[in-house]
Amino acid sequence: MISRRRFLQTSAAGALVLAGARCGMAGEAKADPVTGAAVLVDVTRCIGCRACENACRVRAGFPGLPVATMGYGAGDGKLTFQTRTFVDKSHPTPVKRQCMHCLEPACVSVCPVAALEKTATGPVVYHEKICIGCRYCLLACPFSVPKYEWDNAWMPQVGKCDFCADRQADGKSPACVAACPTGTLKVGRRGELLQEARSRLGSQPHRYSALYGDEIVGGTSWIYLADAPLEELGFPKDLPKASLPNLTWKVIAKLPFVVIGVGLLLGVIVRWRTREHHAGV
Numbered sequence: 001m002i003s004r005r006r007f008l009q010t011s012a013a014g015a016l017v018l019a020g021a022r023c024g025m026a027g028e029a030k031a032d033p034v035t036g037a038a039v040l041v042d043v044t045r046c047i048g049c050r051a052c053e054n055a056c057r058v059r060a061g062f063p064g065l066p067v068a069t070m071g072y073g074a075g076d077g078k079l080t081f082q083t084r085t086f087v088d089k090s091h092p093t094p095v096k097r098q099c100m101h102c103l104e105p106a107c108v109s110v111c112p113v114a115a116l117e118k119t120a121t122g123p124v125v126y127h128e129k130i131c132i133g134c135r136y137c138l139l140a141c142p143f144s145v146p147k148y149e150w151d152n153a154w155m156p157q158v159g160k161c162d163f164c165a166d167r168q169a170d171g172k173s174p175a176c177v178a179a180c181p182t183g184t185l186k187v188g189r190r191g192e193l194l195q196e197a198r199s200r201l202g203s204q205p206h207r208y209s210a211l212y213g214d215e216i217v218g219g220t221s222w223i224y225l226a227d228a229p230l231e232e233l234g235f236p237k238d239l240p241k242a243s244l245p246n247l248t249w250k251v252i253a254k255l256p257f258v259v260i261g262v263g264l265l266l267g268v269i270v271r272w273r274t275r276e277h278h279a280g281v
Contacts, residue, residue, distance in 0.1 A: 033103050033219055034191035037122035037168055039177060041096055042200075043226040043233065044207060045184040048087050048094035053077065055179035056085045056098075059164065081147045081159035085176055091233050093226070096184070098176070099124060099145045099161040100213065101221035104243035107137035107146060115158075122190070122221045123163030131158060142217055142239050163221070190221060197225050218243025 054065045062082045077086030085098035101124050108116045108124060115131035118124050133156055137146045149156040164174035172178070177185040186193065194214055201208045210230050213223035216239050226233055240247065 031103055031118055031120055031122045031221070032190075034189065036103075036120070036190050036221060037163065037187065038101075038190035038193050038221040038223060039174065040186045040188070040193040040197055041222060041224045042184050042186070043093055043095055043224060043228075045182045046087070046094045046096065047182055048089055049181065050077075050087050051179040051181060052096060052176035052185065053083070053086050055175040056161070057082065059167075059175040060084060079145060079147055081149045081157075084159060084161040088234060091228075093228055093233060095224075095226075095233050096176070098222065099163070100143050101161075101163050102217055102243070103219040103221065104217075104245050106140040106142060106217070106244040109245035110136040110140040112136070119165060121165075121168065123165040123168065124160075125162045125165050126158055126160060128157045140244070142236060142244060190219075190223075193223055197223055200225060215241045217241070218246065 088095045146160045210226040213220040
């Protein structure tokens with residue numbers, strides 16, 4: 001049986017390694033905020049047909065939507081393990097929801113085994129073979145995007161939009177963009193799409209009143225142009241402009257030293273209690 005001393009030593013060492021690994025991620029490559037891939041979502045053009053949702057499900061290997069649920073007025077979707085995107089119709093204007101692919105993702109920063117990765121081209125991808133199921137990403141995401149495969153008791157995974165990274169690598173558009181019949185979705189370089197979005201916003205104030213994704217949580221790869229206040233369209237309120245990993249870095253950077261201090265303190269306590277026990281024998 002492992003002794004209490006050995007347990008404490010092992011736990012402290014493991015925590016220290018983990019803290020060091022995560023702190024080391026500060027130097028990882030980041031997606032270029034200008035040339036990285038992005039999608040501009042023009043909410044005013046969406047007709048709620050759910051073609052994007054159906055294309056996403058088929059591309060991910062899940063059954064497509066029943067024909068009866070297609071079209072405007074149908075569906076009451078939400079993000080699930082199998083539904084990586086959906087058209088939210090609980091607001092006056094239908095709004096497509098999916099992973100926002102943050103430029104500096106909180107989900108990536110909290111994953112202890114790097115199962116989530118922000119690629120240099122833009123997508124945030126998931127490596128299911130190294131995921132340990134800790135579900136920290138579910139708690140960290142400010143948009144509540146990652147979903148857990150709760151009904152799989154053997155090898156559950158995390159499900160989220162991966163921005164069709166494989167299709168983009170082959171020079172193709174994401175499946176949802178390719179399926180959209182109204183031009184609601186436009187893929188391109190983030191800097192160019194932001195410029196276009198700001199141009200539309202400035203030149204057509206009668207049509208557009210809000211831009212989302214340009215600065216929120218450090219910026220996202222999905223950018224929205226809307227004709228209504230963002231709070232009326234269900235976007236999260238009160239999120240900071242600074243990226244969440246940057247906001248928590250001051251604390252995380254100190255974590256290895258805290259772990260070392262706690263480990264030393266526990267070692268002293270164990271040693272003192274061991275001496276006390278032997279003295280009383």
